[in-house]
Amino acid sequence: MNRVGVAGKGESVWLAWFLIDTCRRFAAHAETRGDTAIAAKLRAQADEYRDAIESTSWDGEWYRRAYYDDGAPLGSHVNEECQIDSIAQSWSVISGAGDPERQKIAMKSLHNRLVRYDGRLIMLLTPPFDRGSHDPGYIQGYLPGVRENGAQYTHAALWAVLATAMQGDGDRAFELYQMINPVTHAMTATDVERYKVEPYVVAADVYIAEGHLGRGGWTWYTGSASWLYRVGLEGILGFKKTGDRLMIEPCIPASWPGFTITYRYRSATYVIRVERGVGEAVPRDAIELHDDGKRHDVVITLA
Numbered sequence: 001m002n003r004v005g006v007a008g009k010g011e012s013v014w015l016a017w018f019l020i021d022t023c024r025r026f027a028a029h030a031e032t033r034g035d036t037a038i039a040a041k042l043r044a045q046a047d048e049y050r051d052a053i054e055s056t057s058w059d060g061e062w063y064r065r066a067y068y069d070d071g072a073p074l075g076s077h078v079n080e081e082c083q084i085d086s087i088a089q090s091w092s093v094i095s096g097a098g099d100p101e102r103q104k105i106a107m108k109s110l111h112n113r114l115v116r117y118d119g120r121l122i123m124l125l126t127p128p129f130d131r132g133s134h135d136p137g138y139i140q141g142y143l144p145g146v147r148e149n150g151a152q153y154t155h156a157a158l159w160a161v162l163a164t165a166m167q168g169d170g171d172r173a174f175e176l177y178q179m180i181n182p183v184t185h186a187m188t189a190t191d192v193e194r195y196k197v198e199p200y201v202v203a204a205d206v207y208i209a210e211g212h213l214g215r216g217g218w219t220w221y222t223g224s225a226s227w228l229y230r231v232g233l234e235g236i237l238g239f240k241k242t243g244d245r246l247m248i249e250p251c252i253p254a255s256w257p258g259f260t261i262t263y264r265y266r267s268a269t270y271v272i273r274v275e276r277g278v279g280e281a282v283p284r285d286a287i288e289l290h291d292d293g294k295r296h297d298v299v300i301t302l303a
Contacts, residue, residue, distance in 0.1 A: 145209030
């Protein structure tokens with residue numbers, strides 16, 4: 001979308017969410033170094049961005065994506081193209097900055113308008129760019145329904161899964177995760193013929209263009225492969241490490257009895273078993289990691 005703000009006046013809503021998260025993370029880092037003034041400045045700046053979004057960019061059922069140089073909105077119900085964009089919704093949750101009630105409404109709109117069960121994919125935006133009155137830039141160089149232009153762009157799709165998990169909906173999060181999981185696109189000969197690309201690596205995009213619904217795009221080098229790993233491990237299984245301490249905060253389907261993670265921490269091995277109603281409950285931050293060459297068995301009980 002390199003021409004949305006080509007004159008230097010356009011603004012991005014999703015990038016503001018991202019910047020809020022970045023400022024707050026740097027503020028926490030600054031505090032560990034004793035830079036309290038910098039930390040306060042970063043947090044204040046993040047709050048200003050949040051207030052600006054909430055006062056200008058709520059479209060009624062979702063957050064807008066951006067504004068063109070002339071002030072025209074992008075990602076609004078008034079647009080003929082790109083009425084709703086995925087990342088402006090998911091990052092309102094991931095950043096932790098969106099109004100809680102608006103987050104719920106925005107994510108519901110994402111699920112209702114951007115999830116395609118017929119193609120097993122999550123679209124980046126809809127409808128695609130084609131002949132609108134404003135030129136968004138490079139994205140329109142793709143045919144409607146190909147790559148970023150209305151198809152699944154897998155980075156954004158995985159952020160939608162992460163946001164869903166962060167809202168505590170384990171059933172929905174795993175359902176969406178499996179829609180992206182490349183293995184599930186090759187369960188039958190018909191699936192293979194439609195998907196066409198390798199089912200053992202992540203596709204950067206999945207098309208919705210007429211005659212190509214569900215066809216995978218570029219593979220092997222996409223950074224969304226690492227996001228698939230992170231969202232599965234951290235978002236759904238809840239594996240979160242900080243320093244020498246490990247927290248397990250899962251968001252799994254209600255039908256799962258539990259799961260096991262084997263984690264190698266330097267010379268030690270931790271076998272972590274998460275179960276429902278079995279064993280002695282362990283506080284989520286009580287796993288202290290030790291480089292002692294031993295095997296440690298940990299049981300965590302879910303409520």
